[in-house]
Amino acid sequence: MIAALAAAAIVLSACGDDESGGPTELSFFIFNEPSGILPKIADACSKSSNGEYTISFEYLPNEADQQREQLVRRLGAEDSSIDIMGMDVIWTGEFANAGWVEEWTGANEKAATTGVFPSVAETARFEDKLWAAPIWSNTQLLWYRKDRVPKPPKTWEEMLDQAAEIGKNGMIQVQADRYEGLVVWLNSMVESAGTSIVQPDDAEAVALSSPQTDKALGLMVQLANSEAADPSQSTSNEDTARLSFEAGSSSFMLNYPFVYPSAKDNAPDVFKNLGEALYPRVDADRPSAPPLGGINLGVSSYSEHKQEAFDAIKCMIQPQNQIKIATAGGLPPVTESLYDEKQIDDVYPGFADLIRQSIKQAAPRPVTPAYQDLSLAIQRTIHPLGDISPDQVPDKVDELRDNVQKALNVEGLL
């Protein structure tokens, strides 16, 4: 058995060592983006590198948690076979603190952040340094039924009132299963209310100040206990929300723009009446803080071809490539000025500016090495929302604050 392992190791190392003059082969670990545009962009970059590098793909699972699991297992073992990584916006703190990604400095940093939305660039920063280059972003809009809702709601309270008025078909679709989507929702609600999950100036201390957090969580609980909640709200995610909305019995949905082409193809009747608006406010006098998703590209610290990896990323994130990604895959660009382009308006007919505005005022989730702990602690504390009664909300907020602080200290079981 040992002999077999040794033989395998020799074969593997032989594979890695074919640097006999040809272009360096870079492995790009990322999930298989369904439109298949990434390999085309990578090929074009390889060709234009004049023999510096070629990019080959190693596909990760579709779910973000599972992508991370596979990456960190390799990184924990100092695997040199990863050169470029497609990183979810919430991994930055963890990967940077563990020494798994290379810092972006000087000209590289400039290339990665020039013209990029500040909110998006913030997702790639940890302790004032840049660790990855944003390639696409994502944000949630409020989708509603124009035939039932005369005027899109500005605030959550308005939306809940409108839903109650509509009655049977007034459901509001959200993401409230015990997973990252619930944390995304809470973060936006808390930020919209005017506070944050962790202190802005100290990433190791919890904020979640009252009464703002009470109001934010209170609205979530109010929805969960109302007629406007889907009966299976406690197991809902982006896709169940989309399916239920397409079925027609919902009038509101908070979701990413992928629902637009999906409704067009799958539910023409719903699509006819599909309207979009900015994420509703929690506080009527304060702009909302919509969710922010997306992918940043990082260079592995164990890569043996870091310079080539930086060059390849700088090529792939160029504006014309962002437009290609938006056109083929519907994923919003990270460079703000691109939203004036005709091609982006074609992808988001009539709502490109809305997406720009949403990304602009979006609030990134906290960047901390203990993000997984924080996320697990929040999920455990507030799921299922329907089990929290409105008068328990202040106690729940105290509990949440304790649990998040423990998570930031990396204490206890989660």
Added chain:
Amino acid sequence: MEAASVPARAGEENEPKKRPLSERARSERRLGWLLCAPAVLAMLLVTAYPIIYAFVLSLQRLDLRFPDEREFVGLSNYVDVLTSSLWWTDVANTLGVTLVSVTIEFVLGMAIALLMHRAIFGRGVVRTSVLIPYGIVTVVAAFTWQFAFQPDTGFVNQLPFVADDMNWFGDRFSAFFVIILAEVWKTTPFIALLLLAGLTTIDDGLYEAAKVDGANAVQRFFRITLPLMKPAILVALLFRTLDAFRVFDSIFVMTRGSVDTESVSILGYNQLIARLNLGLGSAVSVLIFLAVLMIAILFVKGFGTSVPGKDQR
């Protein structure tokens, strides 16, 4: 063959001449050990080493995300686990699933075993087809059941007497119902097959004799079948209990442990794989290992001397 047995008999008759025999026995035993050695070594390498390594890790503060903060912390990880209400909730969940599913599986498995034993035609087909659920990958089976019980797309909510908007995975007890159903469906064949093996070893003459003495079917089952099947029952229940205590796939696929359906294995997974907290996660793993060991010991002691493989007389 013949030559080998001759000196043995000679040795029995003659006390002082016992040495050459035991020499032979000893060399045979040595040969036995030598033949076993590769297997034992492989076992040590793949089981003893990881267990010891996990124990060593469990005594440290070791988190892949904070590589500079590695230090020896003694038993504090164990204190963290054992004082956490989460651990005890998950232990209770796991024991609940284990107890309920193994009980149902045993009763059903016994019924199926008796049926298969008495099957007159198509024995092979019956025995093979009963095994099909066990042959399906657990994750696939779990997804199948999850899809069936999905509120919007599953068929279960379309059935009569089931509310159309019943959210099976939104409540602890209904979620456990589906999880246990999936477990029972999948592993009952395993128990049935082990019990069938036990049934076939019982001499039919015993039943005939009991019938002659006037014992009815119930008496025959409780006085003859059950006692004589004790070793087979022990093996079946022990294997299934150990398996059920480590339940992971079904729960992970269906609820990911939400609405208080988390098992200890999922708890360990969360610490090790999601949080990369190797110290704390290893402490959970070692505790699961100890629990499994305890279950095995309880079973063997509880069932008396009839340890499988051990001479009964």
